[in-house]
Amino acid sequence: MRRALVWLALLLIVPPWSAAESGRTIRVVEQAGAPPLDPTDLAWTRAPATSVALYPQATAPGGPGGAVLPLEARALHGAGRLAVRLAWTDAHENSADPLATHRFADAVAVQFAPAGKTLPYVGMGEPGQPVQIWFWRAGQPAQRLAAQGFGSLARSPGAAPEMRARRTAGGWEVVLRSEADTRLGTAIAFAAWDGAEAGRAGRKRLSAWQALDIRGGPSPTALGAEAVSSGDPVRGARLYAEHGCVSCHAPDVGLGPSLVHAGGIHWPGYLRRAILEPAAFRVPGYASAMPALPLHMDEVEDLVAYLMSLH
Amino acid sequence: MSTRQLAMVIDLNKCIGCQTCTLACKSQWTDRGGREFMYWNHVETKPGKGFPRDWEAAGGGWENDSLKPGKLPRLVEDYGVPADFNYDAALFEPGDKPLRPLDAMQWGPNWEEDQGAGEFPNGYFFYLPRLCNHCTQPACLAACPRQAIYKREQDGIVLIDQERCRGYRYCVAACPYKKIYFNPLAGKSEKCIFCYPRVEKGVPQACAYQCVGRARHVAYVDDAEGAVHQLVSVWKVALPLHAEYGTQPNVYYVPPLSPPTFDADGKPTGQPRIPDDYLQQLFGPAVDTALATLQQEIDKKARGESSPLMDLLIAYRHGDMFRLSRPDGVTP
Numbered sequence: 257m258r259r260a261l262v263w264l265a266l267l268l269i270v271p272p273w274s275a276a277e278s279g280r281t282i283r284v285v286e287q288a289g290a291p292p293l294d295p296t297d298l299a300w301t302r303a304p305a306t307s308v309a310l311y312p313q314a315t316a317p318g319g320p321g322g323a324v325l326p327l328e329a330r331a332l333h334g335a336g337r338l339a340v341r342l343a344w345t346d347a348h349e350n351s352a353d354p355l356a357t358h359r360f361a362d363a364v365a366v367q368f369a370p371a372g373k374t375l376p377y378v379g380m381g382e383p384g385q386p387v388q389i390w391f392w393r394a395g396q397p398a399q400r401l402a403a404q405g406f407g408s409l410a411r412s413p414g415a416a417p418e419m420r421a422r423r424t425a426g427g428w429e430v431v432l433r434s435e436a437d438t439r440l441g442t443a444i445a446f447a448a449w450d451g452a453e454a455g456r457a458g459r460k461r462l463s464a465w466q467a468l469d470i471r472g473g474p475s476p477t478a479l480g481a482e483a484v485s486s487g488d489p490v491r492g493a494r495l496y497a498e499h500g501c502v503s504c505h506a507p508d509v510g511l512g513p514s515l516v517h518a519g520g521i522h523w524p525g526y527l528r529r530a531i532l533e534p535a536a537f538r539v540p541g542y543a544s545a546m547p548a549l550p551l552h553m554d555e556v557e558d559l560v561a562y563l564m565s566l567h
Numbered sequence: 568m569s570t571r572q573l574a575m576v577i578d579l580n581k582c583i584g585c586q587t588c589t590l591a592c593k594s595q596w597t598d599r600g601g602r603e604f605m606y607w608n609h610v611e612t613k614p615g616k617g618f619p620r621d622w623e624a625a626g627g628g629w630e631n632d633s634l635k636p637g638k639l640p641r642l643v644e645d646y647g648v649p650a651d652f653n654y655d656a657a658l659f660e661p662g663d664k665p666l667r668p669l670d671a672m673q674w675g676p677n678w679e680e681d682q683g684a685g686e687f688p689n690g691y692f693f694y695l696p697r698l699c700n701h702c703t704q705p706a707c708l709a710a711c712p713r714q715a716i717y718k719r720e721q722d723g724i725v726l727i728d729q730e731r732c733r734g735y736r737y738c739v740a741a742c743p744y745k746k747i748y749f750n751p752l753a754g755k756s757e758k759c760i761f762c763y764p765r766v767e768k769g770v771p772q773a774c775a776y777q778c779v780g781r782a783r784h785v786a787y788v789d790d791a792e793g794a795v796h797q798l799v800s801v802w803k804v805a806l807p808l809h810a811e812y813g814t815q816p817n818v819y820y821v822p823p824l825s826p827p828t829f830d831a832d833g834k835p836t837g838q839p840r841i842p843d844d845y846l847q848q849l850f851g852p853a854v855d856t857a858l859a860t861l862q863q864e865i866d867k868k869a870r871g872e873s874s875p876l877m878d879l880l881i882a883y884r885h886g887d888m889f890r891l892s893r894p895d896g897v898t899p
Contacts, residue, residue, distance in 0.1 A: 354601070355648065357739075357749045358639035396754070407713050409733070456735045457712050 273485040273524065273564045280483075280523075282306050282444055284331040284338065284470040291332035291339035293420040295429035300341050303330035308463045309567075310344070310448055311521050313379065314507065314514035315539050316458025320450065324520070324567075325461045327446055333470060339433035340366050340390075342446065346427045350451025351395035360456050363393040363449040364430055371441040371474055374525055375465050375482055378445055379458075380406055382537050390417040390432045394451070398432055406458075406539070436470075442478055444468045464521050482525030485560045492562025495555055504545070512546060513539050519564040527560045572703065572723035572788045573761065573891075574795045574817040575775060576805045577696050578880055580824055580861075581782035584610050584694035588774035588783070589676065592698075595773050596760070601752025604646045607759035608698040608774040609676040614684045614845060617697075618676040619645040619745050628706050628743030629813030635706075637740035642751065647674035688833075691840040693823040695849075696782075698774060699746040699759035700808070700816030701725045707758075710741035722787070723817065724761045732756055743812035771889040781882040786890040788817070793890045794879060795819065802876050804857045806850040821880065822846050822854050824861055 285303040292299050310325040327344040342364055352361040368388040369375050376385030380403040389401040389409070398419040402412040417434035443465040449455030467479060496502065504511035518527065529536060534546035551559070592608040611617040619625070619640035627637030640646055650668035657666040683692025701718075705725050708716040715731035716738060718724070727738070727747070732755040739747045739756055747758045762772040770776070775783035786793025798805035798821065805819035825840035839858075846854045864874040882888050 352751075352754070354751045355642055357642040357646065357736075357751055409713070410731075457733075457737075 273561060274483055279306070280464060281467040281469050282308075282329055282331050284333045284468065284473075286471055287332055287334040290335040290337045291431075291433060293339070293418055293431050293433055295341055295343070295420060295422045295431045299332065300330055303332050303341070305330055306466070308446055308466060309520055310446065310461035310463050311517040311567075312461050313458050314517060315379070315541065316460070317541070318454075319459045320453055320455065320461060325448065327448060327463065329446060329466075331444075331468075331470075333436055336436055337433055338436040338470075339431055340444075341429065341431045342366070343424075343429045344427050344448055346448075346450055346452075348450075348452040349394070349423050352393060353395070360449070360451040360454050361394045361396070362428060362451045363391065363455070364428070365392070365447045366390040366432055367445045367447070368437075368468075369441045369443040369445075369465060373478060373481070374529075375443055375479065375523060377405070377526065377537055377539075378465055378521060379462065379539070380404075380409060388412065388437065390434060392417075392419050392421065392430055392432060394421065394428070400434070405537075442468055442474045462521065465523060479523075479525070482523050485524035485527075485557060485564050487554065487557030487559065487561030489558070489561040489565045491555075492558035492560070492565075495551070495559050496562055499549055512542055515563060515566055518566045520567040522563070524560045524564055527563045528556060531556050531559055569718050569720050569723040571721060572817055573701070573766065574723075574786065574788050574799075574819065575698075575772070576784040576795055576798050576819045576821065578780075578782045578784075578821040579693055579695065580821060581780040581880075582610065582694045582696055583780050584612070584677075584680070585779060586610055586677070587777050587779050588696055591773040591777035592759075595762075601750040602748070602757065603649045604642060605748040605750070605757065606676045607746070607748075608696065610694050610696045611677050612680050612683060612692050613695045613849070614692065615679040615682060617695075618674075618678070620674050620678075621645070622745040623809070625745055626743070627741045627745070627812070629704065634710055634741055635743075637743065639736055639739055639749070640745055644673055646748075647672050647676075647678065649675070685840070689828045689840060691825060693825070693841060695808075695820075696774070697744065697746065697808075698818060699725065699761065700744060700814065700818045701759075701761055702817060703815035704813065706741040706743065706812075706814050707738035707747055710737040711735075712737065719763070722761075722763070722766065724763050724766070725758075726760060726763070727756055727758060729755055729757075743809065743814065744816070766891060769891050771891060775889065781885060781888060784882070784888045787892070790890055790892075794888060797879060798876075802860060803853065804860050804876065806853055806857060808849060810851050820850060821861070822850050822857055824858060824865075 283304055306329050308327045308329050310327050312320045330341040332339050346362055350362045353359055370385055376382045381387035382405045386402050386404045391399045391401050398417045400412045400414055400416050401409055403409040417432045419432050422429040445463050445465050447460045447462040449460045505515045507514040507516050535544055538544050589609050597605045597607055609618055625638040626635055628635050650670045650672050652666055652668055656664045685691045701724055713731050715728045734754040736749050739749055747756050749756050771785050775785050784794035786795040788795050799819050805821050807816045807819055827835040828838050828840055830836050864876045867874045868877045
């Protein structure tokens with residue numbers, strides 16, 4: 257009852273953070289016929305280019321540090337097929353090499369959330385909330401994969417996505433195309449691996465979930481409660497300090513996942529869940545030491561708002 | 568830790584470096600499909616950089632309870648790409664062109680064959696056969712973020728699940744013996760499987776069974792009559808290689824004795840040709856006692872006295888070297 261009142265209050269006031277205003281939406285443009293595989297095809301200019309920030313994954317030991325990598329995403333839908341065109345900067349070409357045992361190839365992945373009102377954990381989904389993945393590694397055919405949490409990635413039945421990749425002067429342009437599957441759901445996320453920094457597994461950069469705006473699909477507003485945070489980030493910062501969150505979550509402590517990019521990678525819904533039920537989903541490699549804090553709902557919202565301000 | 572552990576003892580005093588084990592393994596498991604460069608079993612000359620080149624300096628293993636960082640060997644420089652040969656020109660065309668490799672190789676298994684160390688007349692070397700140690704605390708298993716590596720309950724054999732492996736190579740870096748190989752064609756990592764399909768039929772590993780020098784014994788460590796228990800725990804003459812890597816390897820070595828050095832006048836000094844401190848680096852401080860025990864038992868045998876240790880190492884009957892709890896009616 258109390259929780260319902262809080263949600264009601266959330267709906268009545270103008271939220272300071274919302275997915276819609278943050279631009280976390282990929283609009284899929286409809287077209288006659290199948291979308292082109294060629295990344296240079298003029299049809300791609302009809303799809304709006306969304307710049308998606310890829311953040312270094314802080315939870316992987318030895319993962320990349322450094323700056324945010326912008327990835328340009330476009331999506332076209334037609335003749336029962338969905339195609340995604342991704343372009344990003346990568347100074348050095350690293351393709352799979354049959355004469356190398358010590359080098360890693362550049363790669364990119366598109367991840368789809370299952371349909372529903374909540375989003376699974378953005379890093380490989382979670383038990384009971386499987387994510388579908390299209391995976392491309394330079395020099396190899398694309399793969400269709402599925403995962404339900406860390407370490408669970410496996411080949412998924414069905415045809416592998418079609419792909420075409422183009423090496424540009426300073427990066428990659430990759431188109432991945434497959435049947436527009438009803439399982440693709442409400443949101444899409446991206447990840448890129450840089451072979452030059454031995455990128456593989458968790459050594460990657462990843463985006464937050466982006467709402468998928470596709471004709472006939474669920475409305476992006478279906479993610480309403482996931483997408484808004486009505487708290488006060490200043491009060492949240494004070495609570496963060498008072499409850500000593502930093503003693504585990506500071507980047508160099510390693511007791512809990514670093515939260516330096518929390519607002520860039522997560523949605524308010526996940527952060528709210530992580531605070532209220534810390535044991536519900538644990539990032540592997542970290543002790544399940546996080547206590548359920550004695551917070552009022554408005555304090556939780558303040559903390560969420562503060563974490564959403566961290567990029 | 569598994570319920571039982573199959574283990575191997577290799578007697579370095581009997582290894583003649585003939586590479587029969589290497590070829591028995593290669594022709595059985597690694598002669599195709601991107602495995603051509605791999606040697607799940609090989610014999611390297613010590614002292615030397617070994618295979619892959621400088622593996623002892625490539626890191627990996629354990630430091631207390633933490634994995635130590637390790638390097639990934641390079642195919643061309645550290646393993647060596649097997650060269651093709653001019654078979655057509657040398658064998659089927661007129662003329663007397665010799666058989667030669669078409670490409671210049673940079674490295675290979677036993678690249679430094681018989682080089683060793685030391686100056687004439689005191690040069691020395693010995694052969695060190697190497698394979699996966701099927702460790703009791705495998706660093707490879709701990710390093711895999713996908714739990715693709717497992718240790719079998721029934722015999723402790725360490726295997727990579729080829730369905731789960733995605734070629735991340737954390738295992739390759741973590742193995743201090745560098746006995747996991749990345750197959751760049753398959754995009755997955757592969758390793759010695761301790762011939763488990765043979766073992767399950769009661770047949771010894773190809774490397775052990777084909778050894779012409781009768782240098783390899785195979786038994787479960789809990790088999791009190793087996794050579795492993797006898798040589799490791801009773802006689803204490805078989806030692807693990809680089810125990811300080813912390814993985815608790817299950818391949819043991821009987822260390823090599825060597826003839827004495829000569830002094831400036833050409834007189835034997837009584838000091839062994841292979842320096843004690845070098846053997847200590849490989850096999851730890853217990854190597855001194857092991858060598859003394861071996862010498863003592865050799866002397867006994869030379870005097871015509873009985874030595875159960877020498878009888879075990881001599882291996883009068885080939886079949887006695889392998890105790891695999893064979894199913895009834897199956898003989899190797």
